[in-house]
C-alpha cells in the first residue's frame with residue numbers, strides 16, 4: 109500500500125513525536141525537512157526563521173556552529189513554537205549504549221533537552237538503542253536508524269539494512285523510522301509503522317564533489333515512496349533567496365506526494 113495519507117499514517121504510531129510530525133506535515137502541507145548546516149548562530153537563526161513556515165522538520169548538526177551557546181537553543185525553541193516544526197539533531201550516534209546515553213544527555217549540547225528526534229547507526233548492536241531509549245523514551249522523543257546512506261561507496265549492505273530493520277521492530281515505542289533512500293518494504297506492510305526520511309535531495313545538482321549523490325523530490329517521494337525529503341544546500345547553498353528555494357522544494361515534495369496518492 110503506497111497511497112496512504114500522512115494523516116492515516118499517524119494513527120499507526122504510539123510515539124508522540126511521530127504522530128506530531130505527521131500532523132505538522134498534513135497541517136502545513138509540507139514533507140520538506142531543512143538540513144541547516146551553516147556555521148554561525150546568526151545565519152542559522154536567520155534562515156530558520158525565513159524557511160520555518162515551509163518545513164515540517166529542522167535538521168541540525170549542532171557541532172558545526174562556531175558560536176554555539178545556550179541562547180541559540182532558546183532562540184531555536186522560540187522559532188519552533190512560532191513556525192511549528194520538529195527539531196532533529198543529526199548526531200548519528202555510533203557507540204556503546206552507556207557512551208551514547210551520556211553523549212545524548214550530557215556535554216555542552218545537552219541534545220536530549222531540545223531535539224525531538226535523533227538518529228543512530230546500529231553498527232554497535234542493540235545496546236545503542238537501549239542506551240538512547242533510557243534517556244529519550246520518557247521525554248517522548250523519537251529515534252531514526254540509519255538503514256541506508258546517500259553517499260557514494262558507503263559500506264551499508266542489504267544484510268546490514270535488514271538487521272537494522274530487525275532492531276527497529278524490537279523497539280517500536282522509540283524507533284520511529286529510518287534514514288533511507290526509499291520506503292523499504294517490510295513484511296505485512298509494517299513499513300507504514302515507520303517514517304522514512306531521505307537525504308541527498310536536489311533539483312539542480314547530481315553530486316557535490318565529496319561523494320554526496322542527489323535525486324529529485326519526485327524520484328524520492330513518488331518513485332521511492334519515502335515520506336520526507338531532507339534538503340540542505342539546495343535551499344541555502346546557491347546564493348539565491350532561501351524563501352524562494354524553500355517554497356520550490358516544498359512544492360516539489362508535496363506535488364510528488366499528491367502524484368503518488370493518485
Ligand code: BMP
Pocket residue numbers: 143145169198256257258259287307308309320338339340341342
Ligand atoms: P545537503 O542537502 O546539503 O547535501 O545535506 C544533506 C544533509 O543530510 C547533511 O546534513 C548530511 O549530514 C545528511 N545526510 C546525508 O546527506 N546522507 C545520509 O546518508 C545521511 C545524512 O544524515
